[in-house]
Amino acid sequence: MTRTPREVFADHGTRLGTGDLDTFVFRDGLISAQTVRHTLSPVPPEGALREGVETLRAAWRHGPLRLPRADLGLDRQLEVLPKPVHTTGIPIAVAGGAQQTPEWVAEHADASLNYPREPGALRLKTREWQQRTGGGKPYLTPMVLALQDDADAPARPIRLGLSTGRKALLDHLNTMADLGVAHVSFNLRPNDRPVDEVLHELAENVLPHFPTPRATPHTEDIRPAARAS
Known part of the structure; x- marks a missing residue:
């Protein structure tokens, strides 16, 4: 018997709201009932992702989209425009x-x-990752960053990231680069300092140490490009 997201969530959490977007409390935090609607689909989650990737790749190829399961082929044609600049399509990170x-x-x-x-x-x-891909595909990491105004402040772990001064941050990023991380994105939300001030310090004192390579479809030697997001 198919169950609604609300019924599924009620077995595992405490309800905080009403309506279609009820919020429930779980051990790992807050989550919306909207999230589980995909899990109630007849397509298993692993199959849904694979179908999605296949559809995107097909849509990015030049010429009409051919997707038999969607009844798109020689008799019924659809072309998605505009196409990506590179014939390899838009990179997908999982x-x-x-x-x-x-x-x-x-x-x-x-x-x-x-x-x-x-x-x-x-x-x-x-x-x-390098062994499975032959070393030709990048490894990416998002990171919560609480950048201290004291440049010499030591790094200390926080949830999903670091609280640190910029000097220890540089050491940490270099270690990540040496271990094979190609790109780091910063989440600046926990900072007590004004975001503009943090961005200025990163731009002036951190990013110049990690120049972003010129974009190509397949960049083989990628150093970390720290990006605030």
Whole structure:
């Protein structure tokens, strides 16, 4: 019997709201009932992602979109415009395992996106990714950053990132680069300092140490480009 998202969530959390977008409290925080609607689809989650990637790749190819399962072919044609600049399409990064096998992610993703890890665990993850992909696909990491106004402040772990001065941040980013991380995105939300001030310090004193390579469809030697997001 098919159950509604609200019924599924009620078994595992405490309801905080009303309506279609009820919010429930779980051990790991807050989540909306909207989130689980996809899990109630007749298509298994792993199959939905694979179909989505296949559809995107097909839509980006030049010429009419051919997708038999959507009844698109020689008799019924549709072309998606505009097309990507590069014939290889728009790079797709898969976050975590995405309920797929590691082999499928390595073959079909253009990059791997994973939460930050301490250097020992990071070394294992980047080595595994490089081995599965032959070293030709980048490994990406988002990171929560609380940048202290004291440039000499030591780095200390916080949830999903660091609280640190810029000098220790540079050391940390260089370590990540040496371990194979190609791109780091910063989440600046926990900062007590004005965001403009933090961005200025990053732009003046951190980013120049990590110049972004010229964009190409397949960049083989990628150093980290720290990006505030």
